[in-house]
Amino acid sequence: MKASVGKIFSLVASDRLTVWLVAAWTLLYVTLAVWSAEAFTAFIHLLAASFVFKAVYIVFLANITVRLIAYLRVSLRVRPLMAAANGLFVGGFILILLGFFLSVATKQMAQPLAGEGSAVVTPWDGKAYGIERVAPSLRDSVLDIDDGDGLFSLEPKVTIATDDGAVEIGAFPPVNVGGYLGGAWMHVLQCGLAPVIRVSGADGNVMREGRVALRLLPPGGSDRFSLDGTPYSFVFKLSPSRVIKKGNTEGRVYDIVRPVYEITVVKGGEELARELSNRPIVFDGLALEITGTSSWAILDIARDPGIAFVVAGLAMLAAGGVVLPLAVARVFSMLTRHRAGEYNS
Amino acid sequence: MIEPLFVGVKAAVIASMAVAACHHASKKNGNMPVIAAAIALLIAPFALYLPESLNAGNVISRLSAYEFILLYIAAALSIRLSSDGRFSRAAMLFLPAVYLLPDFAGSALHLRETALMRGNAVSVFATSTAGFIALSALFIRFRRNVLSPDFGAFFGLPQTLLFLAVMRLLLGGAGGGSGWSIIPAMQALTMKFVHDVVHHVFSIILVPDHPLLRVTVWNFIGFFFGPNFSMMVTAGLLVTPPVMFVKRILFAPDVDGHVFETAAERRLYRADVRLSRRKEAAAGIVFIAVILAAWFIQGGESPTTRYNPAPKPVVEDKGVVVIPLKDPTMNLKDGAIHKFSLARDDGSVMRLLVTARSDGSLAVCLDACEICPPDGYGQSGKTVICLFCDTPIPTDTLGKAGGCNPIPVRAEVTAADIRISVAEIVDKWRRVNMRANAEGGR
Numbered sequence: 155m156k157a158s159v160g161k162i163f164s165l166v167a168s169d170r171l172t173v174w175l176v177a178a179w180t181l182l183y184v185t186l187a188v189w190s191a192e193a194f195t196a197f198i199h200l201l202a203a204s205f206v207f208k209a210v211y212i213v214f215l216a217n218i219t220v221r222l223i224a225y226l227r228v229s230l231r232v233r234p235l236m237a238a239a240n241g242l243f244v245g246g247f248i249l250i251l252l253g254f255f256l257s258v259a260t261k262q263m264a265q266p267l268a269g270e271g272s273a274v275v276t277p278w279d280g281k282a283y284g285i286e287r288v289a290p291s292l293r294d295s296v297l298d299i300d301d302g303d304g305l306f307s308l309e310p311k312v313t314i315a316t317d318d319g320a321v322e323i324g325a326f327p328p329v330n331v332g333g334y335l336g337g338a339w340m341h342v343l344q345c346g347l348a349p350v351i352r353v354s355g356a357d358g359n360v361m362r363e364g365r366v367a368l369r370l371l372p373p374g375g376s377d378r379f380s381l382d383g384t385p386y387s388f389v390f391k392l393s394p395s396r397v398i399k400k401g402n403t404e405g406r407v408y409d410i411v412r413p414v415y416e417i418t419v420v421k422g423g424e425e426l427a428r429e430l431s432n433r434p435i436v437f438d439g440l441a442l443e444i445t446g447t448s449s450w451a452i453l454d455i456a457r458d459p460g461i462a463f464v465v466a467g468l469a470m471l472a473a474g475g476v477v478l479p480l481a482v483a484r485v486f487s488m489l490t491r492h493r494a495g496e497y498n499s
Numbered sequence: 500m501i502e503p504l505f506v507g508v509k510a511a512v513i514a515s516m517a518v519a520a521c522h523h524a525s526k527k528n529g530n531m532p533v534i535a536a537a538i539a540l541l542i543a544p545f546a547l548y549l550p551e552s553l554n555a556g557n558v559i560s561r562l563s564a565y566e567f568i569l570l571y572i573a574a575a576l577s578i579r580l581s582s583d584g585r586f587s588r589a590a591m592l593f594l595p596a597v598y599l600l601p602d603f604a605g606s607a608l609h610l611r612e613t614a615l616m617r618g619n620a621v622s623v624f625a626t627s628t629a630g631f632i633a634l635s636a637l638f639i640r641f642r643r644n645v646l647s648p649d650f651g652a653f654f655g656l657p658q659t660l661l662f663l664a665v666m667r668l669l670l671g672g673a674g675g676g677s678g679w680s681i682i683p684a685m686q687a688l689t690m691k692f693v694h695d696v697v698h699h700v701f702s703i704i705l706v707p708d709h710p711l712l713r714v715t716v717w718n719f720i721g722f723f724f725g726p727n728f729s730m731m732v733t734a735g736l737l738v739t740p741p742v743m744f745v746k747r748i749l750f751a752p753d754v755d756g757h758v759f760e761t762a763a764e765r766r767l768y769r770a771d772v773r774l775s776r777r778k779e780a781a782a783g784i785v786f787i788a789v790i791l792a793a794w795f796i797q798g799g800e801s802p803t804t805r806y807n808p809a810p811k812p813v814v815e816d817k818g819v820v821v822i823p824l825k826d827p828t829m830n831l832k833d834g835a836i837h838k839f840s841l842a843r844d845d846g847s848v849m850r851l852l853v854t855a856r857s858d859g860s861l862a863v864c865l866d867a868c869e870i871c872p873p874d875g876y877g878q879s880g881k882t883v884i885c886l887f888c889d890t891p892i893p894t895d896t897l898g899k900a901g902g903c904n905p906i907p908v909r910a911e912v913t914a915a916d917i918r919i920s921v922a923e924i925v926d927k928w929r930r931v932n933m934r935a936n937a938e939g940g941r
Contacts, residue, residue, distance in 0.1 A: 173579045177572050184568045187688050188561050192896065194695035250700070257703045328705040341705050378929060389929050418929075423922025454705055464703050 167220040175214045202258050211255055219248055235481040239474055246470030249463045257460030265343060268312050268451045276338050278457050286320055287313040288451050310345040310451050339461055343454035346371050350446040356439040367450040373408040389418040393430055413447055503613060503623045507630025510606045513670055515638040517595050520659045535596035543603030547611055557857045559605040564681050567667040574660035575740040578747055598663060657744055658782040665786050669793050682793060684880045690729035691891045697723045737790045745783040748776050805877030805884060810840035810850050815921045822917045836878045838866055849928040852905055854894055861912055862897035864905035867931040
């Protein structure tokens with residue numbers, strides 16, 4: 155029994171197994187890439203659906219982990235700095251692969267539209283989180299060449315009620331709610347402006363009124379919506395509040411809090427009217443009016459134990475990138491001293 | 500008639516070198532590789548009789564790329580796992596047949612296309628056959644030199660596999676002069692892989708989709724998506740097996756020659772072993788040099804060298820744009836991307852992109868996506884690449900909406916032309932993000 159366990163362990167720890175498995179993964183991926191267009195997607199689907207692939211992947215992870223531990227046991231005593239650098243790199247890589255696997259195998263997610271006063275429900279446990287506030291974090295005005303302040307050029311904040319109190323969620327990093335393994339990671343996936351429209355008939359009767367969520371941010375993009383039950387559709391685009399010219403460079407300043415839209419009314423592919431939104435647009439006896447603007451956000455909610463591993467793996471890779479130059483410098487310094495000793499003797 | 504002659508000569512060069520390499524690897528069974536090559540030569544013309552629906556040209560082209568990878572993996576395995584060759588040498592006897600079949604079949608199909616274009620099949624095939632026979636005769640004349648045991652000292656199993664792989668890499672494109680190297684295809688594959696991995700890691704750690712990302716963040720991500728990074732990765736992947744090989748040979752433990760009685764005999768023995776190792780390693784060093792040279796010459800496509808044809812102006816006729824499938828200046832089914840521009844009375848210009856997928860169907864899209872400013876797309880092998888954000892998109896997926904894919908356009912494809920409603924083009928073009936490039940985001 156002990157002998158067979160030893161045999162299995164030595165097989166799992168062998169470098170030959172690593173070589174064969176790397177060759178097998180490469181062959182599988184290349185086969186998918188050569189014979190189908192989306193190899194990576196196909197690879198993920200295989201890994202998610204096939205028990206055999208999962209088993210082989212776990213053996214591969216076990217193999218490289220055992221080999222890393224064996225390497226560190228020897229090398230940390232002999233070349234500690236270089237071993238640490240290699241350990242951080244390979245360890246980080248293993249954690250990313252583990253996180254990738256956990257994510258592919260177990261991830262559950264939802265992408266609800268967040269509106270103040272509503273609630274988002276996690277589909278895996280049916281738990282509801284009330285949305286207390288959606289703060290668009292829009293500045294009074296942005297320049298179209300603006301680089302923004304954070305990771306994103308315009309980052310909204312959504313405040314959610316949890317068991318531990320109110321939590322503010324931005325676009326990045328994601329926030330964990332309800333425990334790292336069983337809980338949910340949340341962040342704002344998309345956000346945008348929602349102009350409040352009012353369409354009136356010739357007699358002044360209001361035919362439609364409400365908010366329309368459009369993707370107009372960052373400024374410059376255009377989006378459209380159709381008026382159900384009518385042949386009309388409307389193309390919206392933010393209109394600059396002013397244009398700054400300096401030499402050959404031109405910048406447009408957009409008022410995001412009180413935006414002005416350039417609206418094109420389309421009927422059957424033909425343009426009926428194109429006007430700015432600061433006054434009613436009249437077409438075919440109807441009038442379109444913009445009475446205000448609010449914001450919208452889509453949350454990305456995921457239950458994914460892989461996130462923590464991938465983040466830890468990336469951090470280890472970054473740390474490895476810091477330690478490696480130190481280790482290399484140390485090796486060079488040792489070599490130089492060694493040679494100097496030889497020449498002097 | 501240069502092109503058919505060239506196709507014949509190229510096929511004979513590949514066949515001669517493959518036969519010579521396999522002969523050295525299989526040592527004593529000298530005639531078997533020749534017989535295997537002859538079998539491939541006899542079978543290959545049957546590719547001409549395959550039904551058009553099989554799209555044999557495309558399959559053969561993919562087979563060439565696939566063979567290269569298989570040989571490279573086999574070479575790496577033979578280097579890493581066994582210095583004396585765990586693979587059966589007998590397999591080398593049959594390798595030429597498998598190796599040469601796609602080349603010969605691809606050449607036959609290419610010649611048929613050339614014959615169709617020139618309208619003279621007899622002269623095209625005769626010229627090519629003459630080139631093949633002339634080069635083969637030259638090989639037979641000098642076979643004693645090429646197949647001599649001295650030359651064979653450079654060829655073990657790993658060297659042979661590497662040699663065949665490198666030859667496939669450099670000469671692998673099935674067809675004539677246009678199909679030389681598969682390095683650009685390798686680079687496109689690497690670029691796509693890197694793009695997908697980075698994108699997937701981002702999606703795991705819940706970084707939102709890119710419209711809101713800051714310019715500096717995109718510049719950082721763009722480094723991984725760009726051609727420079729994939730160039731470096733491709734070069735690294737290509738030289739890894741030969742470097743492994745050279746390292747294994749040159750850095751093998753030194754022999755002590757303890758079976759010899761005198762020190763002089765031991766020194767002689769050690770010198771002999773070292774010379775033999777250097778000879779073995781020489782092939783690997785040559786491969787590294789050749790691969791790097793080819794990579795410098797043929798790899799490293801920058802966005803400016805991507806195929807990006809100037810759009811041909813089209814006009815609307817009663818609300819419809821009509822594009823002929825074939826005219827003297829273009830063939831929409833030739834696998835290249837074709838661009839067309841439609842100018843409107845208001846001064847706006849909308850661009851269309853048309854190309855054939857590998858199954859022969861036509862993809863009709865806008866030369867723009869919903870996310871990026873409308874810089875359009877360039878072509879690199881079997882992928883179109885967004886000229887703004889460098890996202891590679893396989894040609895076969897064109898027509899699917901979303902992300903950085905070109906926006907698909909509904910079109911009626913008849914036997915003679917493509918008909919697209921102007922209203923459809925105008926409608927779809929409105930979705931294009933008209934952000935000015937000066938904004939600088941990626």
